[in-house]
Amino acid sequence: MSSSTRVDVAIQGIRLLDAPVARRSGAGPSDDGHVLLDGVGAAIPLNPRSPYSVRGGKLLLDGADTGLGVEAVARPRFYDLTTADGVGYDKIARLHSANVLATTVVQTCARYDVDERCRFCAIEESLRQGSTIAVKQPAQLAEVAKAAVELDGVTQMVMTTGTSRGRDRGATHLARCVRAVREAVPDLPIQVQCEPPGDLASIQELYDAGARSIGIHVESLDDAARLRWMPGKGSVPMSEYRAAWAEAVRVFGWNQVSTYILVGLGEDPDELVAGCEELIAMGVYPFVVPYRPLDGTLAKDVDGIPAPPHADVYRVTSRVAALLRRAGMTGADQAAGCASCGACSALGACGEESA
Ligand code: SF4
Known part of the structure; x- marks a missing residue:
């Protein structure tokens, strides 16, 4: 697949009427449909005005065949189940890409007041819409994870959390959830995602609970951009x-730690790439993803900030992919998580995986 096309699709999205596995609002990237682009998992914005469309399993650009195959990820069977107390499994965890089970264990965030909220985030929107529950209990997650593995062949799990007011910033509940899932499905690799916990001992607790990868997401390495956006x-x-x-x-070990880096927050591209180089030298995988204007976010609904230009994202993503390649660092080597899944980034298409 041409890396430039992959980046372009990530920004312009696809006109796709039927995406059985899709996300609306919530934490992290959303408003997308999950497809296999030439067999590779991709989370692509659903955009009725995109020049990309799909016909007969082919990706078309302005009606012309790009030569790329597209297959929508099928609705998983575990979505049709409910817990004994009547909560739909799909409100507890969701399928991401073709084989990742993902959940936000606490769907509220202590930083969600308008003057504190990250301007690209819509974590509480899915809660407001009733498509999820506020707090996922460890036993609920264990039940859903077991079903997702047995019925749908899920191979890894991602657990993120809204930030709590406690000193641990949510890590303690995450650890409880990891422990419960690992007891029910001992072989399922789990990535946890949280802010830097106030007490660094929480990181060991997450590992001891059974997590094998961790994402500590900074989104931008530039202090001015960080304060403006977050x-x-x-x-x-x-x-x-x-x-x-x-x-x-x-x-957790070298290359079992990652951080999201959003392209399009106004950061100088050379500084962004240099910052990624420092992260790689530390053993941290910079998961480079284009900023997306999502419904329910302040950045889209109030500021009207558009997605960054394709060329900017392509240049930065290619340069970071080259650095990863040089370091021998691949997302596929992470036990679980976003770098391992790769669907939200074009790093794989830009050559990261050929290390
Ligand atoms: S990269 Fe992360 S957020 Fe994106 S689909 Fe994969 S697991 Fe989900």
Whole structure:
């Protein structure tokens, strides 16, 4: 697949009427449909105005065949089940791409007041719409994970969380959830995602609970961009992130730690790439993803900030992919998580995986 096309599709999206596996709002990237693009999992924005469309399993650009195959990920069978107390399994965890089970264990965030909220985030929107529940209990997650593995062949799990007001910033509940899932499905690799916990010992607790990869997501390495886009989270000093990444690499190992880096927050591209190079040198995988204007976010609904130009995303993603390649660092080597899944990034298409 041409890496430029993959980046372009990631930004312009696809006109796709029927995407059985899709996300609306919530934490992280959303408003997308999950497809296999030439057999590779991809989470692509659903955009009725996109020049890309699908006919007969082929990706078309302005009606012309691009030569790429597209297959929608089928609705998983576990979505049709409910817990004994009547909660739909699909409100507890969702299928991402073709084989990742993903959940937001706490769907609220202590930083969701308008003057603190990350401007690209819609974590509480899916809760407001009734498509999820606020707090997922460990036993519920264990039940859903077992079903997703047995019925749908899920091979890994991602657990993220809204930030709590406690000193642990949500890590303690995450650890309980990991432990319960691992007891029910001992072989399922799990990635956890959280802010740098106030007490770095929480990182060891997450590992001891059974998580095997961790994402500590900074989104931008530029302090001005961080404060502009993330007034609450951006107030956590970069020194806390660096300490948490270093401890996570010590505990989880080289290339079992990752961080999201969003392209399109106004950061200087050379500085962004240099920052990614430092992360790689620490053993941290920079998961480079284009910023997307999502419904329910302040960035789209209030600021009207568009997606970044294709060429900018392509240049940055290709340069970071080359650095990863040089370091021998591949997402596929992570036990679980976004770098391992890769559906939200074009790093794989830009050559990261050929290390
Ligand atoms: S990259 Fe992460 S957020 Fe995106 S589909 Fe995969 S697991 Fe989900």
